[in-house]
Every structure is written in C-alpha cells, then in structure tokens.
Amino acid sequence: MLELARYEGRNRLRGSVYLGIAMSLLAVIVIWIYPSFADSFDDVDEELLTAYPDEVIQLFDVQTMASLEGFLAFELYVFGWTILLGLYLAYLAAGTVADDVERGRMDVLLAMPISRARTVTEKFAALAVPIVVVNVVTPVVVYVAAELVGEPIPAADxxxxxxxxxxxxxxxxxxxxxxxxxxxxxxxxxxxxLGVTFGLFMLESLLVGTDYEAVGVIAPMRYYDPNGILLESTYDLVSAGVLVAMTLALLAASVGWFRRRDV
Incomplete structure (x- = not known):
C-alpha cells in the first residue's frame, strides 16, 4: 500500500529540503534586520501604518511592526507563507497529474493494478513531504533566531x-x-x-469590511491568521477544520473528474 505515494515522496525529498533551507534563510534575514528598526517602530508604528495606503494595509493584514511577532507576521508569514508558499504548493500540485498525462506516463501507470482514485490520492499525499519538511525546519530556526536577537517568541505560538x-x-x-x-x-x-490561488487571496483581502465580505468564504486565506496566532496567541481550530474539509472536497472533486476523463 501507498507505494506510489512513497515513490513520489522520495522524489520530492531533496527539493523539500532546499525549500526548508530557503524559507529558514528568509526567516533569519527578517529576524536579523528587525532589531535595527525596532526602536524606530516603537515611536512611529501608528504613523508608519497610517502612511501606507489603506489597500496595502488591508491586503497584507499589517497590524503592527512594533514587535518581532508583528514584524514576522507581516514579512514572513503573510508574505512568505500565505502568498509565496501557498502559490508554490498550488503550482507544485498542478503538475502532479497533468505532467504524467502530457508526457504519456499516465497510460503506463494506469496499466498497473491501481485505480484512478488511488493514483490521484497518493500523488496528492506525496505533497505532504514539502509541506511537513518546511514546517519542521523553519520553526526551529525562527525560535532560535528570535532568542539570539533578544526578542524571544513563545514556543507554543x-x-x-x-x-x-x-x-x-x-x-x-x-x-x-x-x-x-x-x-x-x-x-x-x-x-x-497560480491564477486561482492568487485571485482568492486578492478576493479575501480586498473584500474584508465591505458588503461583499461573505464572498471570501471560499478563500483558504480566510482561515489562516498569522497575526492572531503570534500577536494574540489565538489558535483557531475551527478554521483549521474548515481547511481540512475544503481540502477533502477538492480532493474528492479531483478524483471524480479524473475518473471520468479520457487519458
């Protein structure tokens, strides 16, 4: 069981390690430069945020830069995790089935005693490798780097x-x-x-506080709030459950579509 997922996962391991290193380096850079601006942020945080266009503040959900947690939420987690990693995982997943179909490998794979549903599910499961690796390596780096610059962040957060x-x-x-x-x-x-994922981010960000805010319920970004976690130690497990349900629905839709399509 899970032979395909293990095979695909092994092939993604090296790239996942590189991804973890890259995001860790980004975290180190963000944390390293923060002390240089910390005193300035203490004095002008409100004025600085006022100086930004409202659209920018709303788009990136900037709440404060007067603490390392607020600075990290904006510079690393909203930009790096919500946008960059979200787009990267969408892009990576977009090649899981289409690439095999386009190159003619899917015919060979489906000639084996393996169902289409299992093929799609295990290829998707292999994406756990980059997702888990980057989220195991980077938090250790973030916690240690924050301690080294004298701005400790609670390990639980x-x-x-x-x-x-x-x-x-x-x-x-x-x-x-x-x-x-x-x-x-x-x-x-x-x-x-890429277009759909970024479009959903823009939809959610720009419709907050408007009469059309309810439309953003379809955007995954609504259910992940780095500011709430880092600034308020708020862990929204209900939103995490919504994301799990959303993922299962997308997986089910993908399996259903692939079962009916010609390869």
Whole structure:
C-alpha cells in the first residue's frame, strides 16, 4: 500500500529540503534586520501604518511592526507563507497529474493494478513531504533566531503558526490538484492554479469590511491568521477544520473528474 505515494515522496525529498533551507534563510534575514528598526517602530508604528495606503494595509493584514511577532507576521508569514508558499504548493500540485498525462506516463501507470482514485490520492499525499519538511525546519530556526536577537517568541505560538499552516497549504495544493486533472497540459494547469490561488487571496483581502465580505468564504486565506496566532496567541481550530474539509472536497472533486476523463 501507498507505494506510489512513497515513490513520489522520495522524489520530492531533496527539493523539500532546499525549500526548508530557503524559507529558514528568509526567516533569519527578517529576524536579523528587525532589531535595527525596532526602536524606530516603537515611536512611529501608528504613523508608519497610517502612511501606507489603506489597500496595502488591508491586503497584507499589517497590524503592527512594533514587535518581532508583528514584524514576522507581516514579512514572513503573510508574505512568505500565505502568498509565496501557498502559490508554490498550488503550482507544485498542478503538475502532479497533468505532467504524467502530457508526457504519456499516465497510460503506463494506469496499466498497473491501481485505480484512478488511488493514483490521484497518493500523488496528492506525496505533497505532504514539502509541506511537513518546511514546517519542521523553519520553526526551529525562527525560535532560535528570535532568542539570539533578544526578542524571544513563545514556543507554543511558533509551533502553532506552523502547525495551523499545514491545512492551509494542503488546501492550496488541493486547488492545484483540481487544475491538474482538469487541464490537458501542465503549463495550463500551473497557470490556472497560480491564477486561482492568487485571485482568492486578492478576493479575501480586498473584500474584508465591505458588503461583499461573505464572498471570501471560499478563500483558504480566510482561515489562516498569522497575526492572531503570534500577536494574540489565538489558535483557531475551527478554521483549521474548515481547511481540512475544503481540502477533502477538492480532493474528492479531483478524483471524480479524473475518473471520468479520457487519458
């Protein structure tokens, strides 16, 4: 069992380690530069935020930069995790099925005693490798680096901001998976996944506080709040459950579509 998932996972391991190193380096840079600005932020935090256009504040959910937690929430977790990693996982997932179909490998795979549902599910499961690796390596680096610059962050908050990002990243990957089974070409699937994921981020960010805010309920970004975790130690398990349900729905839709399509 899970032979395909193990095979795909092993192939993703090296890239996942590189991803973990890259995001850890980004975290170190953000934490390292913070003390240089910390005193300035204490004095002008409100004025600085006022100086930014309201659209920018709303888009990136900037709440404060007068603490390392607020600075990290903006610079690392909203930008790095919510946007960059979300887009990366959607892009990565978009190639899981479409690439094999386009290159003719899917015919060989389906000639084996393995169902289409199992093929899609195990290929999706292999994406746990980059998601888990990046969320195991980076929090250790964040916690240690924060201690070294004299701005300690509670270990529980660091752990929570990463643990609760896992269902969010799987939901983004689910968007890519659906694009992968719908599109005939990998490039089309990847562009569609990037466009939909970023479009949902923009939708959620720009509709908050408007009469159309309810539309953002379909966006995974609504259910992952780094500011709430790091600034208020609020761990929203209900939202995590919504993301799990969203991921399962996207996986089920992908399986259903792939069962009916010609390869």
């Amino acid at each position: 660091v752990a929570a901001v990463h643990l609760l990002s896992i269902p969010y990243l799987f939901a983004c990957a689910g968007i890519g998976l659906l694009a992968s089974v719908v599109a005939d070409r990998t490039s089309i699937a990847q562009r569609a996944a």
